[in-house]
Amino acid sequence: MDQLRAIRYFSKVVETGSFTKAANALNVPPSSLSRRVADLEKSLGATLLKRSTRIVKLTEVGQIYYNDVQQILTQLAQSNETVRSYQTTPMGRLSISSMVGFGEKILLPLLDEFSELYPEIILDISLSDELSTLGRDDVDIAIRGGYAPNERVLAIKLMDNGFIPVASPEYIETHGLPCNAMALKEHNGIYFKTPSGPTPWLCNMNGQWHDVSGPAIAISNNGTWLAKKACSGEGILMSTRWALSSYIESGQLQELKFEHELAITQNSNMAVYLLYQKQRYLVPKVKAAVDFIVDKIKVRYNF
Amino acid sequence: MDQLRAIRYFSKVVETGSFTKAANALNVPPSSLSRRVADLEKSLGATLLKRSTRIVKLTEVGQIYYNDVQQILTQLAQSNETVRSYQTTPMGRLSISSMVGFGEKILLPLLDEFSELYPEIILDISLSDELSTLGRDDVDIAIRGGYAPNERVLAIKLMDNGFIPVASPEYIETHGLPCNAMALKEHNGIYFKTPSGPTPWLCNMNGQWHDVSGPAIAISNNGTWLAKKACSGEGILMSTRWALSSYIESGQLQELKFEHELAITQNSNMAVYLLYQKQRYLVPKVKAAVDFIVDKIKVRYNF
DNA sequence: CTCACTATTGCTTTAAAAGCAATAGTGATT
DNA sequence: AATCACTATTGCTTTTAAAGCAATAGTGAG
Numbered sequence: 001m002d003q004l005r006a007i008r009y010f011s012k013v014v015e016t017g018s019f020t021k022a023a024n025a026l027n028v029p030p031s032s033l034s035r036r037v038a039d040l041e042k043s044l045g046a047t048l049l050k051r052s053t054r055i056v057k058l059t060e061v062g063q064i065y066y067n068d069v070q071q072i073l074t075q076l077a078q079s080n081e082t083v084r085s086y087q088t089t090p091m092g093r094l095s096i097s098s099m100v101g102f103g104e105k106i107l108l109p110l111l112d113e114f115s116e117l118y119p120e121i122i123l124d125i126s127l128s129d130e131l132s133t134l135g136r137d138d139v140d141i142a143i144r145g146g147y148a149p150n151e152r153v154l155a156i157k158l159m160d161n162g163f164i165p166v167a168s169p170e171y172i173e174t175h176g177l178p179c180n181a182m183a184l185k186e187h188n189g190i191y192f193k194t195p196s197g198p199t200p201w202l203c204n205m206n207g208q209w210h211d212v213s214g215p216a217i218a219i220s221n222n223g224t225w226l227a228k229k230a231c232s233g234e235g236i237l238m239s240t241r242w243a244l245s246s247y248i249e250s251g252q253l254q255e256l257k258f259e260h261e262l263a264i265t266q267n268s269n270m271a272v273y274l275l276y277q278k279q280r281y282l283v284p285k286v287k288a289a290v291d292f293i294v295d296k297i298k299v300r301y302n303f
Numbered sequence: 304m305d306q307l308r309a310i311r312y313f314s315k316v317v318e319t320g321s322f323t324k325a326a327n328a329l330n331v332p333p334s335s336l337s338r339r340v341a342d343l344e345k346s347l348g349a350t351l352l353k354r355s356t357r358i359v360k361l362t363e364v365g366q367i368y369y370n371d372v373q374q375i376l377t378q379l380a381q382s383n384e385t386v387r388s389y390q391t392t393p394m395g396r397l398s399i400s401s402m403v404g405f406g407e408k409i410l411l412p413l414l415d416e417f418s419e420l421y422p423e424i425i426l427d428i429s430l431s432d433e434l435s436t437l438g439r440d441d442v443d444i445a446i447r448g449g450y451a452p453n454e455r456v457l458a459i460k461l462m463d464n465g466f467i468p469v470a471s472p473e474y475i476e477t478h479g480l481p482c483n484a485m486a487l488k489e490h491n492g493i494y495f496k497t498p499s500g501p502t503p504w505l506c507n508m509n510g511q512w513h514d515v516s517g518p519a520i521a522i523s524n525n526g527t528w529l530a531k532k533a534c535s536g537e538g539i540l541m542s543t544r545w546a547l548s549s550y551i552e553s554g555q556l557q558e559l560k561f562e563h564e565l566a567i568t569q570n571s572n573m574a575v576y577l578l579y580q581k582q583r584y585l586v587p588k589v590k591a592a593v594d595f596i597v598d599k600i601k602v603r604y605n606f
Numbered sequence: 607c608t609c610a611c612t613a614t615t616g617c618t619t620t621a622a623a624a625g626c627a628a629t630a631g632t633g634a635t636t
Numbered sequence: 637a638a639t640c641a642c643t644a645t646t647g648c649t650t651t652t653a654a655a656g657c658a659a660t661a662g663t664g665a666g
Contacts, residue, residue: 002305019613029656034614044386053612053663061389064585068382072375079371083347086364322644332625337645356632356643
């Protein structure tokens with residue numbers, strides 16, 4: 001018996017919920033599916049599917065087996081692809097997931113260049129601040145703010161992700177320059193929001209953490225909109241240096257510096273990481289993209 | 304093409320290093336192997352094996368593919384077994400690996416009872432202090448001193464693994480009771496050896512670690528032998544409480560207590576863990592053994 | 607209670623491995 | 637350097653297993 005084929009048939013039946021539909025999807029007669037699945041069940045000595053003419057559903061073991069087998073199928077597919085594409089030119093669909101802000105501001109412009117260099121790679125970009133697992137999901141490369149990845153995943157630090165406070169010159173003129181971190185409590189706050197909530201203004205003075213957040217006038221997970229608000233003098237904003245650098249350079253915003261540095265979390269080593277599955281680095285398209293992104297960002301942003 | 308069969312053929316060829324030997328092992332003509340492996344290579348578009356009439360060896364991709372595929376085969380075999388044995392009585396070969404000392408002193412007596420309870424389970428016990436990976440190796444259950452397992456492996460704490468210093472009454476009479484930890488430096492030392500070397504006597508005094516090891520008169524990885532030496536008054540021994548408790552109870556050895564506790568590593572939370580692969584808990588024999596061991600040890604040793 | 611749809615089964619056809627014998631190539635040995 | 641022994645491969649036939657088709661039996665909805 002070709003167990004692999006039987007498993008594929010079985011999976012399709014589970015996914016479509018019907019032998020007939022699965023048969024159409026696979027372009028084989030329903031009788032084949034029926035027979036192969038029956039073979040599989042016989043060889044396992046267990047009933048995987050509870051069938052009636054109207055409805056097909058998984059048994060308890062069937063559910064367990066389906067889950068296991070799904071993982072095995074993807075692993076096998078990946079191994080096959082690794083070998084197939086080994087020492088060939090980079091090509092095919094490359095799926096990249098990135099944090100929204102970083103994606104819009106830095107990654108997408110970079111990938112435009114990348115596409116010119118490797119026209120045979122079809123990019124599939126998802127921007128989201130929710131963290132994807134990078135295991136089950138078919139994401140080749142993920143870019144995330146500093147969190148610890150698991151052992152199968154390799155993480156490369158792309159750049160710092162420290163937050164800095166800024167305000168427009170107009171705002172400072174009107175409201176005065178805060179003389180120290182504590183004074184921020186009296187200022188209008190524009191807050192960046194992560195999936196785990198708005199980021200407070202924190203300050204570490206002599207080993208003690210203080211929350212120096214001022215009254216909020218705007219909260220969003222969209223950095224650009226917040227930066228606009230800051231530019232028009234509505235308040236003080238804390239965001240990442242890379243998100244703000246263009247505004248600072250043009251003079252629209254200016255960095256506020258204090259004796260005691262500000263932060264948005266007590267966890268100090270915040271950074272942007274590029275993540276990929278170690279074994280997938282052998283796939284040319286993945287290797288090409290990882291190398292390209294890491295290299296360009298090293299050159300352009302880590303002055 | 305039956306890819307699974309092709310992969311099995313391929314693997315056998317790799318393992319035996321020869322098409323002919325593999326063919327004998329599998330009871331099929333060599334031509335079948337040759338053809339199936341060729342099919343596989345064609346479908347992958349890569350050469351997996353470098354053949355000459357005398358020698359067969361893996362190419363670079365072949366090596367990668369072989370490693371990947373090995374894992375997939377074991378996973379599939381395990382999934383199959385899970386289903387096959389689902390809700391049947393515990394039976395079959397159960398492979399357990401344990402630290403030597405713990406195995407001899409605690410586990411094996413326990414497993415004698417287990418065998419009576421589940422006569423259909425054939426036990427396969429390996430005692431070793433080297434740590435096995437529990438992934439590739441076909442070990443169902445492993446018992447190890449506190450180290451962090453990976454995500455797929457579940458760890459259950461069986462008992463503490465703290466080391467205590469002991470000496471025989473005769474030794475104390477002859478050499479005097481050490482008045483504090485520092486005084487140990489003047490005493491004869493009997494040292495337990497782990498794979499990473501002999502275990503020193505360490506003492507944390509006011510946040511500072513001191514090595515208070517005395518001159519060694521015996522070093523071994525065999526706890527029983529060391530305990531005998533300690534009983535005959537040759538020196539002071541540090542070993543685990545569970546290894547020494549019987550001697551202490553009989554009065555052959557007595558525990559030395561100090562103001563500042565002794566240890567053999569700066570890492571404090573030493574413990575004995577039972578490890579198993581999460582998904583394998585569904586296999587009755589594994590579940591039976593895990594439940595049995597954890598339960599018995601909870602009842603008997605965690606007073 | 608009937609109808610429509612579905613999974614299954616018996617039978618035939620088709621495809622793909624197994625099996626066997628012969629061939630060609632390679633590395634060690636003399 | 638030439639032969640020898642052994643091995644992987646290939647051509648061909650046989651065997652096996654899956655595909656394909658048509659007919660059947662069973663079940664849930666209306």
